[in-house]
Structures are given as structure tokens and as C-alpha cells.
Amino acid sequence: MRSGRIARSEVESAPCLMDFALLHPDPDAPDWLRPVPPSAALAQRLHPLEREIQERRRHSVELTECFKPFMDISAQGPPTTHAITVLEGVPRINAALDLATAECRTEVLTVQPGGGRDEDSLSRSLERGLSVVHRGVRIRTLYQHTARHSQSTLAYAERIADDNVEIRTLEELIERLIVFDRKVAFIPAQDDRQVALELRHPGLVEYLAKVFEQLWTRAAPLLEEVKYEPTPEGISGVQRSIAQLLVEGHVDDSIARRLGMNVRTCRAHVAKLSAALGSSSRAQLGYLIARSGILESDS
Known part of the structure; x- marks a missing residue:
């Protein structure tokens, strides 16, 4: 220069x-x-930015004016809490879960069916879990027994271990459920979990919390050995659960989904069950299960 x-x-x-x-x-x-001259070069670069700022300010004023009638209406009475809110898309679902996590003060109840979970899901759960545990919030989580064989799930349990955290497992669970402070609950609305329901009706949330408590009393702590009632013919507890679902008319895909295992593993158990009972066909297997009395020990 x-x-x-x-x-x-x-x-x-x-x-x-x-x-x-x-x-x-x-x-x-x-x-x-x-x-x-630097002043001229700077003015040339600042001009579009200042114009954009002015445009955004104008837009914000217009938005405020558009919302003013609605704000006036809402100010006339107590705020309305929607009993059921439909959340479409994973980003909106995660945003609602993050907000509920931030507002949680006493307890989180979660049901996570389907065996071991993927690393991304466990990472998000760990981040949310640690954020509430550090505030003294109690967490109780239910997995299926198949999660006991998932190294990622066991690693997650070790990282989140705390006096306020309890994890148990059960053979069969309901669909995914998360309850915060018994005030708000989240459940999936589609099998692909791209749509969820946020529930705030006290009656609905309390009902789901009671369902959780019933499952919880039947579940076994994650780090303790699962004890099955003895069954005749050397049939395992998992195979007895499969036998029950077979008698109820479920197919392999449905059984695998409900017990949190893959279809291949399910079919291997069905084959062992057939061999133990001496069955040569699915139709005969149902008859032999009913005649064997292996399901009577569940009563």
C-alpha cells in the first residue's frame, strides 16, 4: 500500500x-x-451483511405482528397442555426427548425391547442418562434377556453405573416406553420409529407407569443370573417362551421380534424344541406342546 x-x-x-x-x-x-483503500474494501463486504440483518429484523417484526393475536388469546386463560402430541421424524422426537430430559427432576422409567441396541442409540442414551444422574434423578431401565449377550449394552451399563441407576431384564417386553417424572411419556406410533407420541394426560401416563411397575417386579437384575423354573424334557426357559407364542399362533418373525432375537436364532430354538418333543412338523409341534404340559409351570 x-x-x-x-x-x-x-x-x-x-x-x-x-x-x-x-x-x-x-x-x-x-x-x-x-x-x-481498506475502508472501501470493508464497506463493500459489509454492505450485503447489513442488508441481510435489516431484512431479518423486518421479518422478525412481521412475525411478531402475525403472532400477536394468538398471544393475546393465550394470555386470557391458563396455558393448554396437549394430552397427545404427534412427533414426526427423528429430529423432532429427539428434540422432545432432550427437553423432557432437561426438565426431569425425580425419575425416568424406560423400556427398551429388542435385545442389544446399536452404538448410536446407546451413545445418545448414555448422554441423556448421565445428564439426569448427575442431578440425582433415579433411572430404571428394562431390557430383554437377549441384551445380556450384547457387549455394547453391558459396556453402557458399566459406564452409567450409579446408585440411582437400575437395569433389569425380562424375557418379553411391551414396545418401547419412556416416562419422565410420571408426567410425560413417549411411545412409538410406527414400527419404523419415525413417528412417536408424546403423552401428557395424567391418566395415560399413570397407566403406563403401572404397566412398567408390573414388568419391573418380574424382571431380573442385569448382572445377576436368570433363573428359570425347571421344565420337563430338558427344555430351556427361552424355548418354553417360544412354545407359548407358537401355541398362540405367532410365526417366527413375530416370535423373534417379541423376544428380542434374530429370526435365525428363533428357528434354531424351534428346531431344538421340536427335537426334544419328537415333532416332525409345525402342526404336530403345537399338539405335542399342549400335551407335554411344559407350559403349565408358568401358571
């Missing part, structure tokens, strides 16, 4: 000078560049 010009070759190591329009071509010498 002091000399009044600079060779183009010398500017290659400082491209920001051109990017900021601090230099422009010398009209008398194509191999040289002349400096632009």
Missing part, C-alpha cells in the same frame, strides 16, 4: 488480499496490482 503497487507474482502467497478485494488490476500494467 505504501509503494502504490505490487507484482501479481508476489501476491500468490497471500490470496486473501484478492479475496477481500484489497487489490485490483493496474490498468497501465497487466502484471501489476494496485491497492484499494
Whole structure:
């Protein structure tokens, strides 16, 4: 700037000078560049930003005016709490869960069916869980027995371990459920979990909390061995659960989903069950299950 010009070759190591329009071509010498006053270059770059800021301010004023009639109506009475809110899309579901987590003060109840969970889900759960545990909030979580064989689930349990955290497992669970402070609950509305329901009706939330408590009393602590009642013919507890679902008319896919295992594992158990009872077909297997009395020990 002091000399009044600079060779183009010398500017290659400082491209920001051109990017900021601090230099422009010398009209008398194509191999040289002349400096632009910094105040002029700065004004040129600030002008579109200031224009955008003014436009956004205008937009915010318009929005405020549009919402004013609704604000006036809501101010006339107590705020309305929606008993059921439909949450569409994972981002909106996660935002609602994050808000409920931030507002939680006493207790979180969760039901997580389907065996071991993926790393991303466990990572989000760990982040939310630690945030409430550090505030002294109690967490109780129910998994299915198949989660006991998931290293990622066991690692999650170890990382979140605290006096206020309890994890138990059960053979079969209801669909996913999360309850915060017995005031708000979340349940899936579709199998793909892209839509969820946020429930705030006291009666609905209390009912779901009671369902959780009934499951909780039957569940076994994660780090304790699961004890099954002895069954005849050397049939395991898992196979007895499968037998019950077979008698009820469920197919392999449905049984696997309800017991939190993959279909291949389910079919392997069905094969062992058939061998133990001497069955040669699915139709005969149902008859032999009923005749064997293996389901009577559940009563």
C-alpha cells in the first residue's frame, strides 16, 4: 500500500488480499496490482451483511405482528397442555426427548425391547442418562434377556453405573416406553420409529407407569443370573417362551421380534424344541406342546 503497487507474482502467497478485494488490476500494467483503500474494501463486504440483518429484523417484526393475536388469546386463560402430541421424524422426537430430559427432576422409567441396541442409540442414551444422574434423578431401565449377550449394552451399563441407576431384564417386553417424572411419556406410533407420541394426560401416563411397575417386579437384575423354573424334557426357559407364542399362533418373525432375537436364532430354538418333543412338523409341534404340559409351570 505504501509503494502504490505490487507484482501479481508476489501476491500468490497471500490470496486473501484478492479475496477481500484489497487489490485490483493496474490498468497501465497487466502484471501489476494496485491497492484499494481498506475502508472501501470493508464497506463493500459489509454492505450485503447489513442488508441481510435489516431484512431479518423486518421479518422478525412481521412475525411478531402475525403472532400477536394468538398471544393475546393465550394470555386470557391458563396455558393448554396437549394430552397427545404427534412427533414426526427423528429430529423432532429427539428434540422432545432432550427437553423432557432437561426438565426431569425425580425419575425416568424406560423400556427398551429388542435385545442389544446399536452404538448410536446407546451413545445418545448414555448422554441423556448421565445428564439426569448427575442431578440425582433415579433411572430404571428394562431390557430383554437377549441384551445380556450384547457387549455394547453391558459396556453402557458399566459406564452409567450409579446408585440411582437400575437395569433389569425380562424375557418379553411391551414396545418401547419412556416416562419422565410420571408426567410425560413417549411411545412409538410406527414400527419404523419415525413417528412417536408424546403423552401428557395424567391418566395415560399413570397407566403406563403401572404397566412398567408390573414388568419391573418380574424382571431380573442385569448382572445377576436368570433363573428359570425347571421344565420337563430338558427344555430351556427361552424355548418354553417360544412354545407359548407358537401355541398362540405367532410365526417366527413375530416370535423373534417379541423376544428380542434374530429370526435365525428363533428357528434354531424351534428346531431344538421340536427335537426334544419328537415333532416332525409345525402342526404336530403345537399338539405335542399342549400335551407335554411344559407350559403349565408358568401358571
